[in-house]
Amino acid sequence: MSGTALLGELIEALHCLPGVGGKSAQRMAFHLLERDRDRGLKLAAVLEQAMQRIGRCERCRNFSEEPLCMLCTSGSRDRRVLCVVESPTELAAIEQATGYRGQYFVLMGRLSPLDGMGPEELGLPQLTARLGDGEIEELIIATNPTVEGEATAHYLVQLARAGGVRPTRLAHGVPLGGELEYVDRGTLAHAFGSRQLVD
Amino acid sequence: MSGTALLGELIEALHCLPGVGGKSAQRMAFHLLERDRDRGLKLAAVLEQAMQRIGRCERCRNFSEEPLCMLCTSGSRDRRVLCVVESPTELAAIEQATGYRGQYFVLMGRLSPLDGMGPEELGLPQLTARLGDGEIEELIIATNPTVEGEATAHYLVQLARAGGVRPTRLAHGVPLGGELEYVDRGTLAHAFGSRQLVD
Numbered sequence: 408m409s410g411t412a413l414l415g416e417l418i419e420a421l422h423c424l425p426g427v428g429g430k431s432a433q434r435m436a437f438h439l440l441e442r443d444r445d446r447g448l449k450l451a452a453v454l455e456q457a458m459q460r461i462g463r464c465e466r467c468r469n470f471s472e473e474p475l476c477m478l479c480t481s482g483s484r485d486r487r488v489l490c491v492v493e494s495p496t497e498l499a500a501i502e503q504a505t506g507y508r509g510q511y512f513v514l515m516g517r518l519s520p521l522d523g524m525g526p527e528e529l530g531l532p533q534l535t536a537r538l539g540d541g542e543i544e545e546l547i548i549a550t551n552p553t554v555e556g557e558a559t560a561h562y563l564v565q566l567a568r569a570g571g572v573r574p575t576r577l578a579h580g581v582p583l584g585g586e587l588e589y590v591d592r593g594t595l596a597h598a599f600g601s602r603q604l605v606d
Numbered sequence: 607m608s609g610t611a612l613l614g615e616l617i618e619a620l621h622c623l624p625g626v627g628g629k630s631a632q633r634m635a636f637h638l639l640e641r642d643r644d645r646g647l648k649l650a651a652v653l654e655q656a657m658q659r660i661g662r663c664e665r666c667r668n669f670s671e672e673p674l675c676m677l678c679t680s681g682s683r684d685r686r687v688l689c690v691v692e693s694p695t696e697l698a699a700i701e702q703a704t705g706y707r708g709q710y711f712v713l714m715g716r717l718s719p720l721d722g723m724g725p726e727e728l729g730l731p732q733l734t735a736r737l738g739d740g741e742i743e744e745l746i747i748a749t750n751p752t753v754e755g756e757a758t759a760h761y762l763v764q765l766a767r768a769g770g771v772r773p774t775r776l777a778h779g780v781p782l783g784g785e786l787e788y789v790d791r792g793t794l795a796h797a798f799g800s801r802q803l804v805d
Binding site: 460 | 619623630632638639650652659
């Protein structure tokens with residue numbers, strides 16, 4: 408189709424990126440070839456480096472090039488608060504949206520025995536050890552509000568209590584700027600039931 | 607934000623792809639790191655190869671690893687018909703949609719003196735030479751129906767006539783499956799004016 412086998416391979420390889428269809432992959436390949444070869448080469452180099460060198464932080468399991476990530480080694484993060492998230496995506500969202508200054512623990516998944524994701528795979532023995540060392544006072548459980556996320560949260564609450572740590576969860580309710588009419592039933596029922604006294 | 611400088615660089619580099627915003631770039635990076643490192647490495651390798659080795663076909667100016675592209679060297683393409691397109695994107699679209707078996711000439715742009723795109727930059731001297739060698743009988747002008755594309759088409763018609771070659775253009779009109787109500791005025795007026803006798 409394209410007059411060159413390598414171009415076909417490039418389009419195919421770009422197609423493997425999430426959210427990139429055949430047309431977009433073709434557009435990307437043509438764009439890089441026609442206008443941005445330097446950036447294409449830069450992307451190739453960074454991609455290779457990243458795939459080879461980025462591992463997991465030994466302490467929080469987040470992505471890291473070093474044995475310990477920047478958040479774990481930072482002297483300015485509060486070591487008494489630990490926020491548990493399912494993946495680096497949620498960690499990034501919390502870092503970007505909130506003023507949270509504590510530390511994180513990244514499960515890299517959620518409890519899902521059928522998919523072979525048990526406590527061991529999520530690093531929970533490691534988390535248990537950290538909860539037991541007396542430094543952490545609050546465990547913020549920020550798993551996703553899905554069935555599996557809720558099951559994971561339930562399990563984490565038990566772990567926190569066993570370690571003498573106060574477990575907290577993110578508040579559920581009507582999103583800011585959302586119109587009640589368009590909020591799903593479950594959320595609205597929850598928000599209504601958890602209404603708070605105005606003081 | 608992300609706990610690793612290299613990850614930040616990777617997200618930044620993916621962000622340079624057309625149509626990829628910050629969120630998508632992050633999603634791509636996490637996806638590759640969490641689930642698809644092999645494909646990430648494969649993409650890096652193909653990308654580097656493609657940026658370094660893909661050049662232009664000497665005959666039709668399309669992308670090619672070899673001095674002559676596969677379409678130009680193919681023995682099964684009709685050498686009496688030449689289709690002129692603005693870029694490889696349009697070439698690919700025509701190859702995919704039509705049963706065209708002739709050859710191509712890729713301008714890699716359109717006449718636009720203000721942007722420094724003159725006949726020289728579009729390889730028109732080369733095209734003139736080909737039109738003059740007596741092999742080509744029809745020049746299919748498939749530039750985009752924009753102001754600059756039309757100006758380019760006009761110029762190409764002159765070139766074809768000067769070379770004794772029959773110039774043809776793609777038909778304009780109501781798209782198949784389109785509803786008249788939603789077709790833009792200019793197209794509808796053109797289609798109405800160019801109505802054809804049913805035989």
